[in-house]
Amino acid sequence: MIKAKVSLRPIVSKINLPTVLKTAILPGDSFESLFIAAQVGEIFYIRDEAIQTFLDIRSRIIKLGTSEPGVSRGGYDERGLLGLAFHPEFYYNGLFYLHYSVAGTQGPGALSEHYRPNPCDPKTSNLRWLNRETNYDHIDTVEEWVFQPNAQPQKRRTLLNLRRPFFNHNGVNSLNFSPETGKLILTIGDGGSGYDPFNLSQDDMEIYGKIIEIDVGKNTFIHNPPVVTRFSEIPSPIQETLTLIAKGVRNITGISFQKFYNQYIKYVGNVGQDVVESIFSFVHYKPIPVPQLVQASLMRAKPSQEGFINLGWRGWEGDFPTSFIKRCSENPAVDEKIIAYYNEAVKTSVRRLQPLTSYFHKDPRPNKFGGTSLTGVQPYMGNKIPSLTGSVMFTDIAQVKESQSPVRGVLAYTKAGTDCKLNDFSVVEIDYNFGSQSAYYVSLGTNLDQTRLYLGVYGSMKVSDFNQGTVFEIVP
Secondary structure, rough: OOOOEEEEEEEEEEEEOOOOOOEOOOOOOHHHEEEEEEEEEEEEEOOOOOOEEEEEEEEHHHOOOOOOOOOOOOOOOOOEEEEEOOOOOOHHEEEEEEEEOOOOOOOOOOOOOOOOOOOHHHHHHHOOOOOOOOOOEEEEEEEEEEEEEOOEEEEEEEEEEEEOOOOOOOOOOOOEEEEOOOOOEEEEEEOOOOOOOOEEEEEEOOOOOOEEEEEOOOOOOOOOOOOOOHHHHHOOOHHHEEEEEEEEOEEEEEEEEEEEEEEEEEEEEEEEOOOOEEEEEEEEOEEHHHHHHHHHOOOOOOOOOOOEEEOOOEEEEEEEEEEEEOOOOOOOOOOOEOOOHHHHHHHHOOOOOOOEEEEEEOOOOOOOOEEEEEEEEEEEEOOOOOHOEEEEEEEEEEOOOOOOOOOOOOOEEEEEEOOOOEEEEEOEEEEOOOOOOOEEEEHHHHHHHOEEEEEEEEEOOOOOOOOEEEEEEOOO
């Protein structure tokens, strides 16, 4: 692949951790503004090169950087403001959508200890999430808001309230509209912990580990929807607005679309466990209406899965059967990798979608890198960086190098594949001096026609280390 080189143009600095970067045209404007959602609950926009506050919901966000009462996570957190999407008719109707973790909903968590499967003990791979009303970590909400030109934006209605078992794997950039269907897409992780202890991602009735389409044009207006964990718990009028696109998700960096002739290629990034990070692509899919799923469950039947997308987790971590790593004490340079869920890997082997490309936490090949966690996937359709035109760009939060200090994230790219083979990828060289500060690449975004790329960088992995964020435009 062609070796590409880019530079970074700072747009705004000293902000809190940026989770979503996207543009929209404000009602009454004739140009796009760049919107930046910060994990702590702030949304800014850049207009005429000046930063302005669009919305501040910090008081609505759960206290970040802590877990159950009295237990600290050292400032690291995966909750907060995670999704922002503008209605396709935002210019005319002012509607936008938020996904965030709700203040005051902290619970004790669904497990009292760190989970790790043990292939020698089948009980460890058949855990159940019991007593869900008390054994949970927090509640997430998906809401519809309306922008008012001469007043503060106002919440209009709640679409979903979700009780989550663990603090992590909530997704990021989790709300996006489909240019194909005009519907809102919620991308949501497997519920958290590690190794999906309750196998929620493959259970058709569980909300977690799924990609869900929401028809926001159907005004259900149930004032305060119940807090749910399963599709069967959702009131029928809300069920009627939902279809299921995919399952087998571990943790996800949103969904993006690339126009290809008269159809769209869809891209989703699935964050890995211990071995590999993966990007998937698909064009055709057959969503399953949620009422059909619920009815099939009541009848103890299985709806047709033909054309349904399955990313393979938890049996598969990208292109590998899910494994856990056992350190070899006699040879620290070598790890033993043990298949965690052999039977599940076999069961999903022919049903799963194969990745477009994967990259690894350890990679001995020249011109590659060891990754940590996938943070963004976006197509680039601009021509200012010709070597990248038509590419699928992706970011990893932190490159693994034994001698690297301070930390640097990674920008890389692959090409849209049509031959059903695993694609290669190439690292993009960045000509920018971050100085002595760490630079974690935490988000990736584009403008409306995907001709501009934006990169969110943070100086720390901790959401509680404030004002260490910079948003850049990626330029030639």
